[in-house]
Structures are given as C-alpha cells and as structure tokens.
Amino acid sequence: MSNHVPSTLEDKVRELEAAQKALAKVDDKRLREKILDVQARGEARAQGWLGHVFGDRSxxxxxxxxxxxxxxxxxxxxxxxxRSDQLLATETIQILGPFLTLALGYLFGKVT
Structure with missing residues (x-):
C-alpha cells in the first residue's frame, strides 16, 4: 500500500481498483478483514480530524x-x-449580509 494521497478522482479509482484486485487474491477471510481495516484506518489518518468533519479535498x-x-x-x-434595537439589526445585516451572499454565491456557483 502506498503512502501518497491521491489528488484526483481518477487516482482514487485506480488505487481502489488495485486494492480490490489484490484483495481478491486473498482467500483467508480474517486476513481480508484485517487488510480492509488497515486501509480504512490509513484513509482516516490521511483525512485527519477536519477531514472527518468537512470531507475530502474536493x-x-x-x-x-x-x-x-x-x-x-x-x-x-x-x-x-x-433584539428590539432596529439600528443594531440594520447594521448587522449591512455587515454580515455581503459575506452571507458571498458564501451563497460560492456554493451555488460551484454547483452549476
């Protein structure tokens, strides 16, 4: 098993196919389970804590x-x-509104 982190989806697919081919050659059920466990722990370690929260790089x-x-x-x-203070509400919208629309624009611009 290599230590490099795949950078593209194609790399991930190739690495998964190679692992599946190697795993198909293993007949012992317990050994196969250990191999899968080691692979899963390696992927979890590569992602880290933030990877568990936010997903992979893509x-x-x-x-x-x-x-x-x-x-x-x-x-x-x-x-x-x-808040009953209308000025505070207006200022909050004026300050945070552009950042909110920027984040929403990034989200919806990224999807389409």
Missing part, C-alpha cells in the same frame, strides 16, 4: 462555505428577531 470548500453561510444566517436571524 468537498471541503463547499462544506466550509455552507457552515459559514448557515452561521451567518443564524446570527442575522437571531439579531433581527431577538
């Missing part, structure tokens, strides 16, 4: 932008609904 920016958008939307909603 999905992480989308998830991070989504978390930022949800957080800003929650802050805006809380300030607008829970």
């Amino acid at each position: 999905h992480a920016p989308i998830y991070i932008a989504g978390v930022i958008a949800l957080g800003m939307a929650a802050i805006i909603i809380c300030v607008v609904l829970l």
Whole structure:
C-alpha cells in the first residue's frame, strides 16, 4: 500500500481498483478483514480530524462555505428577531449580509 494521497478522482479509482484486485487474491477471510481495516484506518489518518468533519479535498470548500453561510444566517436571524434595537439589526445585516451572499454565491456557483 502506498503512502501518497491521491489528488484526483481518477487516482482514487485506480488505487481502489488495485486494492480490490489484490484483495481478491486473498482467500483467508480474517486476513481480508484485517487488510480492509488497515486501509480504512490509513484513509482516516490521511483525512485527519477536519477531514472527518468537512470531507475530502474536493468537498471541503463547499462544506466550509455552507457552515459559514448557515452561521451567518443564524446570527442575522437571531439579531433581527431577538433584539428590539432596529439600528443594531440594520447594521448587522449591512455587515454580515455581503459575506452571507458571498458564501451563497460560492456554493451555488460551484454547483452549476
């Protein structure tokens, strides 16, 4: 098993196919389970803690932008609904609104 982290989807597919071919040659069920366990732990170690939260390299920016958008939307909603001070609500929308729309633009621009 190599120690390099695949950078593209094609690399991941090739690496998975090679691992499946090697695994097909192994007849012992316990040995096969150990090999799969070692591969899973290696992938988890390569991702790290943030990888578990945000996914792999190809999905992480989308998830991070989504978390930022949800957080800003929650802050805006809380300030607008829970505060009676109209000036604070207006300033909050003026300050956080552009960042929220930027994150949403990144999310929807990335999908299409």
